[in-house]
Amino acid sequence: MQFPVTMTTQVPDGVTEAEVDEVRGREGAHSRELAAAGQLLRLWRPPLEPGEWRTFGLFEANDADQLEEVLSSMPLRIWRHDDVMPLEPHPNDPATATPLDAGATEYFTIFKLTIPEGTPAELVDEKVAGEATATRRLAGEGKLIRLWRRADGDALGLWQADSLDELTTILKSLPLTDWLDTDTIPLTAHPSDPAHAAR
Known part of the structure; x- marks a missing residue:
């Protein structure tokens, strides 16, 4: 299973910059180990307010218990709170991995679908089929x-x-756009992102 995790770090008062740097160094090294083991797939930075320290991660684990073991093993967990959202396969997920473009910006989108009451089933089926075709083309x-x-x-x-x-x-x-409430989140590269390191 794959899990997106929002990792929010708050360093306690009194911790020195040298201590923070030491923990961050261990975090980077351990992230590389998790990536090599196939447990850490991606890391991104979302938009941040001044003084905010937050990271989006995509992890692979058999279940929530194994994921917790992975997250607990990360050095920054001593100062961090993790929010986990389990994922399930989507029928329109690209069948093959889409290569990353080094010059492009990555974005998360969260789609909430609301079909208007009284919409004919034939129109729903038509739009859903068109959405599948469009996402394959865009992939x-x-x-x-x-x-x-x-x-x-x-x-x-x-x-x-x-x-x-x-x-x-x-x-x-997208064919379903009129029925979608969409939240778009721009992402920036994280220095410990496995894909970023591979580039």
Whole structure:
């Protein structure tokens, strides 16, 4: 199973900068070990307020208990709170991995689908089929990287685009766009991201 984890770190008062640097150094080394073991898949930085320290991670584990063992093994966990959202496969997830474009920005999208009451079943089926075709095309064009279904029923997408304007145009082209409430989160590279290191 794959799990996205929001990791929020708050360093207690009185901890020296040297102590923080030492723990961060161990965190980076351990992240490389977890990546080599196939347990840490990706790391990103979301938009942050001044003084905020937060990271998005994508982990692989057999279940929630194994994931907790992995998260507990990370040195920064002594100052960190982790929020976990289990993922399930999405039928429109790209069948093959989409290569990352070093010049593009990655984005998370959270899609909440609301079908208007009274919509004919034939129209729903038509739009759902069109959505599947569109996502396959966008994956082939290198724009859609991954698509999952979250435990709360919403869909989580990972995209790459040259700009937010380009991504907005892409999302508006989706057949289901009129029924989607979409939250878009721009991501920046994390120094310990396994994919970033591979580049």
